[in-house]
Amino acid sequence: MTDLLFDQPQPLTLPVSGESAEYPVRRIFCVGRNYAAHAAEMGFEVDREAPFYFTKSAANAVLTGASQPYPPGTANYHHEMELVVAIGAPVFQATKEQALAAIYAYGCGLDMTRRDLQIASRKIQRPWDLGKDVEQGAVLAPLTKAAGFGEIGPQRIYLEVNGEIRQDATLSELIWKLDEIVMDLSKFYHLEPGDLIMTGTPAGVGPVVAGDVITGGIDGLEPIRLSITAAE
Incomplete structure (x- = not known):
């Protein structure tokens, strides 16, 4: 066994x-602007040419119930509630049937976003990493196997801040x-077990501050919770 200069943390498991x-998290892919109403509130029209993606580091993922300090470098930290897809079989250049067969499970996720940094980067055509790949900024709930969940569509997806509804939609509104x-x-990655896909957020994204408690859910899945504490 190779000696290491320092210890590395074990991957998050769900x-x-x-x-x-439990399911070990390997990589996290995220789909941008996958609900029409959210695209509109961000100032964009729906683009049906192709999905687009960004990534979040698996090292920045935490399990639901976490307390997250308000992150540095932002004054506009936003919540984004999402359906998470967990890949359970290797798949590359998939057909429709292979794509569906590769989906192992679903879960709830929060894509927490430094919105001011994301917008600033977007305006000068730079990557979104500082806005999107935030420490403890990918919050994940336990998974439910796809076989026991049923067809995607009518399930409600929602988010509350301190008990007040902020996001409220159905999965039928997914563009892709x-x-x-x-x-x-x-087409671009050899997807493997452990890869997660956060599939986009509905309209109603907005800021949170220290002291806020974020809760959310999707019908049929385990709910999610995150507490925002004072900046460190």
Whole structure:
């Protein structure tokens, strides 16, 4: 065994309903502007040419129930509630059938975003990393196997801040459906078990401050919770 200069943390693992073993998180891909109303509130029209993506580091992922200090470098920290797809089989250049078969489970996720930094980067055509890949900025709930969840569509997706509804939609409003996302993303990456895809957020994104408690859910999935504490 190779000696290491320092210890590395173990990957985050997610509980899976009905399983004693947990799902290790390998990579996190995110789909941008995948609800028409959210695209509009961000000042964009729906683009049906192709999905587009950004990434979040698996090292910045935390399990639901976490307390996150208000992050540095921002004065406009936003919540984004999302459906998360967990890949359970290797897939590359997938057909529709292969894409659907590769989906192992679903979960709730929060894509926390330094919105001011994201917008500033976008205006000068630079990457979104500072805005999107925030320490503890990918919050993940336990997973529910796809086989037991049913067809995607009518399920409600919602988010509350301190008990007040901020986001409220259904999964039927997804512009790019799950098979389309997996098919497209697998043109560019060899997707493997452990890869997560955060599929986009509905309208109603907005800022949070220290002291806020974010809760959210999707019908049929384990809910999610995040507390924002004072900046460190």
